[in-house]
Amino acid sequence: MFKNYLKVALRSLNKNRIYAFINILGLALGLAVSILVFLFIKDETSYEKHWDGYERIYRTGIKADMMGQKMDAPVSCSPMANALRTEFTDVESATRIQTGRQEILMRHDQTKVYIQHIAQADSSFFNVFNYEFIHGDPKTALKESNSIVLSEETKQKLFGDQSAMGEVVNYDNRRDLIVTGIIKEPKGHAHFSFDLFISDNDVKNVWINNGWNTYLKLKKGADFNSFEQQMKTNFMKKIEPDVERFLKVSVDEFFKQGNAFEYQLMPIKDIHLYSHKDFEIQQNGNIMYIYVFLGIAFLVLIIAGINFMNLSTARSGKRAKEVGVRKVSGASRKMLIFQFLVESVIQSFIALCLAYILVIVLLPGFNNVLETNISLLNEYFSQTLLFSIIITMFYGLFAGSYPAFFLSSFKPISVLKGDFTKSKNGAFLRKALVVTQFTASTILIIGMIIIFKQIDFLHNKDIGFKGDQVIIVPIQTDQMADNFRDYKSIFLKNSHVQSVSRASFFPGDLPNQSMYALEGSQEQLPLWNMNVDYDFFKTMSIKLAEGRFFNREQDSDSIPTFIVNETAVNNLNIKNPLEKRLGTFINNNGDVQYGKIVGVVKDFHIEGFNQPIRPMVMRISNYTWFTAFKISPENASSTISFIEDEWNKLEPTHPFRYTFLDKKFGALLRQQENFGTMFLFLTILAIIISAMGLYGLASYTAEQRTKEIGIRKVLGASVSQIMNMLTKDFIKLVLIANIFAWPITFLLAKNWLSNFSYQIDMPILPYIFATVLALIIAIITVSTQAYIAANSNPVNSLKYE
Amino acid sequence: MIKLKNLTKVYRTEELESTALNQISFEINQGEFVSIMGPSGCGKSTLLNILGMLDKPESGSYEFLGKEIAQYNEKQRSEIRKKNIGFIFQNFNLIDELTVFENIELPLIYNKINSSERKKRVDEIIQKIGISHRSNHYPQQLSGGQQQRVAVARALVTNPSLILADEPTGNLDTSHGNEVMDLLCKLNESGTTIVMVTHSAHDASFSNRTINLLDGKIVSEKESKLSQAAV
Incomplete structure (x- = not known):
């Protein structure tokens, strides 16, 4: 059977x-x-599920609102991990790491390799995150200072097949480190992925300097809520002296001024999908x-x-x-x-x-x-x-x-x-199915257009600077940083090098935040600061709003002068900025140095468009680790080789590296673009499947109505009348589908757009376009079937049915 | 009115070829009532379809109202058909989704008659045929005889000069069958030409002339008794 x-x-x-x-x-x-x-x-x-006891591992963070400036970051201070380990009975272990964004030159003998993902970690790191050690002991690997633990891949790059344990690796021509462990690539994904770990067990006892990441693992059976409460109370006490020292107010007054500050915990398993804070590691x-x-x-x-x-x-x-x-x-x-x-x-x-x-x-x-x-x-x-x-x-x-x-x-x-x-019972069901199908397709078509419009909008948005023809080169040595001012002229000899400048970071990197205060005011202003040189604004083509740019005659790096951006003026409500002096801490005792605001520049973007522009302050400083060269579009590649040659003469220890600024900044948009491409692909697929279905249904309908079509033709109906009759019904269904699809898509799109700090106004055109497109697809698929049906000889359908 | 000369129709499938009509020639005059008889598969329906311009002959000539239409295309045939010819089928071929009124109205729509005129003409014919109380019913709600009367009404509503009937009583019992034959005779008396395919000698006896087909050829042609009597 x-x-x-x-x-x-x-x-x-x-x-x-x-x-x-x-x-x-x-x-x-x-x-x-x-x-x-x-x-x-x-x-x-x-993500993170490969760590032992991953459900008990948390990352600490801080959330603050100071002077209306919101900060939400997974950062912590240096002493926190120690405090967690020693003062809380619920904590099994805690660790502190510090990460950098820059590539660092690592060397063993004559082998030099740039390594991107580096963590300075305390000795408890491998207690919290159970990496598998090929060589070495996770308990002691990071105990001694100057220890380094390499990933298998990094070991391979530096040592090849030779043994590495106990050998010396040089860090950036600055320090020699001893290899104390080789680890295997973890089995799963995590929100970080490091190529090497360097031991760092020094604790700086300042609670309001948050340049580290702290992770903790609770004991089995520990109650998270009570621990969290306990932790918050304990740590709020610890920051009191620092608040009074630096902000010159008591903690109570600080909160009374409308400020907010709290410590937070986030389960690491949630980080990958739910954490979009400032200063994420990746x-x-x-x-x-x-x-x-x-x-x-x-x-x-x-x-x-x-x-x-x-x-x-x-x-x-x-x-x-x-x-x-x-x-x-x-x-x-x-x-x-x-x-x-x-x-x-x-x-x-x-x-x-x-x-x-x-x-x-x-x-x-x-x-x-x-x-x-x-x-x-x-x-x-x-x-x-x-x-x-x-x-x-x-x-x-x-x-x-x-x-x-x-x-x-x-x-x-x-x-x-x-x-x-035919049974009539199925007709309604089939119509409902087609409406559902076309509602789904229309939602996808409209969604796709809106996504692309938004991405296009971000692409064409005025970013406030010009990144094409600007290459960024990181400075690797102190000697280079100290003397770069004198080297500028070497590069400017080439007429294709239009300008040379330096800054502490460039768009595409993360800015730093510090506390500032206007002279005569107790209010602390959290500003994002940037060290620049005299040619920064010219090289970046950033526009002046009022006042002046920095110049060598009027400014120097010993007596500070400041340039702020428009957002700083607007958000912090600085009236007549050019008459104001801005103060900043110059040491850990809370001493302040003041300087004049000499200019206001138009806003320019540093981060991706999911972040609004930050209030920024720029000052002249020699502590700047990135150079920017603006070069002519002609002979770009030979100009870059010229820069490379000259650079390698000045910094022979470190091979020359560069990136184009527009590419670096463009990378911030890439996730959205990838998403858009994938959406486009899936939408096209969905439309194809829909059209195939409609084709099938149209042939079904034509088949069901063969006899009727035959009768009508005998009675004098023309081909176009028959086609019209068959197509009309489907068009009605497609229109009904659109009535459903419009509001659904509107809500979905509104929700998606709210992810961006800069978003398009909800356009009406995609809705109309999608409707027209759906209609065209429907008409094309249905009318081919209708044409065949309308042209068939009625005799065949009437003779033997 | 109709003049056929050496009309041939061949059906081809992938494997075989069968001649449905073989060199048929005859004439039908205005006002005649002609029956076509013969066993199953002799080509009666094919002949009727060609007369009704639903199908095209392979070769030969077909003159309708003095025009040679054998090689007209679908569109031209359709034009002549909808102005001049009404069809009646054995199985009525009413559209299930339309009411009696709408079924009858359909050919008028395709002849681009305006709606008030359409209503007048449909009402008239419904009265005449005696189904006005059923005008809002659907075909399934009617008896076979009633359905065929609706089909006849639909065939008549455009006032065609030629009615083609394909075994109009085949699905009906004797009394309903006779009602339909009466209707056709009355029509014929008022001047409409009728060509009817039938198996029934009884039905054929109502006509003026009977053409007998066998294997696609005319085997005999005779004036029927009734008309002889009339003459």
Whole structure:
């Protein structure tokens, strides 16, 4: 019996190759999308889970609101980890690290390698995070000062196949470090990934200087809430003396002035998807992407499922006779239902195989676009397989059940006599399905356009500086930093070097924040500061709003003068800024030095567009570790080699490195762009699947109405009248779908746009465009079917029906 | 009115070729009532479809109202058809989704008659046929005889000069069948030309002339008794 079902199923597929192809391909695309999304979500939610006791590990942070300047960062002070280890019974271990963003030159013998991800960590680090040691002891590896622990890869770069334990590695031509451990690459993702660790167990006992990251691991069974309370109270007491020393107010008064400050804890498992604070170690993922992709997968699955149902019923007319014959030959309705379910399950599983082929084909591109490194055959493969089989079974059974029940309900006598008349019951359901399908497609089309409009808007936004033709070169040695002023002229000899400048950082990096105060006022102003040189504004093409730029005649780095940006003037409400003097702490005793504000510049962006522009202050300083060269567009590559040659003469210890400023800043937009590309790809897929479904349904309708079309033609209806009649109904459905899609998309898009500090006004055009596009797609797909139906000879449909 | 000369129609499938009509020639005059008889598969329906311009002959000539239309295209045929010809089918071929009134109205819509005129003409014909109380019903709610009367009404509403009927009583019992035949005779008396395909000698006896087909050829042609009596 089963064999007979199988045989009929395969023959029926073979006989209706086009339908079977559309049906199976549509389903395969839907399944492929859901498998990809499953893999992506699995990957994104796997962060930190490889650490022992990861549910008990937390990162500390601070949240503050001072003078209306909000700060929310995962930073902490130097002594906090020690305090956590010694003063709290609930804490199993705590560690403190400090990270830098810059590449550092590491050297062993003659092998020099730039290393990007470096952590200075205290000796407890490996108690909290259980790295697997190939050599060395995690308990003692970072105990001694000048110890260094290398990742396997870094060891390979520096030492090759030689043994490294106990050997000397030089750090930036400054310090010699002894290798005390080699660690394996962790098995899973984390919100940080370090190439090497350097021991740092010195504690600076200042509680309001927050340049570190602290992690703690609670004991098993410890109560998080009570610990959190205890920690907050304890630490608020510890900062009191520092607040009084630096801010010159008591803590009570500080809060009375409307300021806020609190310590926070975040479970590390939440960091990757939920943490978008200032000063993250690396750019984290975003839970929004998970929701969006989940939503898309869901929509695509619905669309593909609806196709499956509609296309299967579309063929029912052709199967009606078979049903009749089977019934007359003794098949019960149950057996027929079973037969048709077997058929649809077989189809779904063929689709599943195809889906896996699609996944294998698409995965490299998917990884490329999202900058992930997901493989199909990872440790979750059994889960992936199970997930895909469940969905496939669901498709086969659920989507197959409608045609199964529908077909098996035919009355044998009437079917055999050729009096097969359509049931009207299904009509409403089918219409509802098409409306659902087109609502989903329209949401995706509008969403896609809005996403691209927003990304385009960010791309073309005035960033306040000009980054093309500016290259950034990091300074590596103190000698270079100290004497760079005198070296400038060497580079300016080349006429293609238009200007040379230095700053403590450039757009694309993270700024620092410090406390300032206007002379005569007790109010502390948290400003983001930047050390620059005299040619900074010229090199960056930053515009002046009022006052003047720095110049060598009027300013020097011994007597401070300041330039602020417009945001600082507006946010901090500084009236007549050019008449004001700004003060800043010059030591840990709370002593203040004042300087004149000489200019206000127009705002320019430093961070990505998810952050608003910060209130900034710039001053002349020789403590600047990045140089910028503005070069002519002509002969750019030979100009860069000229700079490289000269630079290597001046800093022979460190190989020359450079980046283009616009690329560096552009990288901040990349996550959004990747997201947009992926969305575009999934939307196109969804539209294709929708169109395929509509095609199927249109042919179904045409088939159902063959007799009616025949009669109408005999009575004088023209081809265009028939086409009009067939197309009109679908257009109505598409329009209804749009009525649903508009408000849904509006809400979703509004929500998405709120992620940006700078967003487009909600445009109306994408809505109209999507409606028109949906209509065009519907008309094209339906009218081809309608054309065939309208042109068929009515005699055929009227003679034997 | 109709002049056929050496009309041939061949059906081809992938594997075989069958000649449905083989060199048929005859004439039908205005006001005649002609029956076409013959066993199943002899080409009756094919002939009717070609007469009704639903199908194209393979070769030969078909003159309708003095115009040679054998090689007209679909659009041209459709134009002539909707102005001159009404169809009646064995299985009525009413559209299930439309009411009696709407079914009858349909050919008028395709002939671009305005709606007040349409209403007048449909009402008139419904009265005449005696189904005015059913005008808002759907076909499924009517008996076979009533359905066929609606179909006849639909065929008549455009005042065609030619009615083609394909076994109009085939699905009806004797009494309903006779009602329909009466209707056709009355029509014929008022001047409408009728060509009817039938299996029934009884029905054929209502016509002026009977053409017998066998394997796509005319085997005999005779004036029927009734008309002879009339003459």
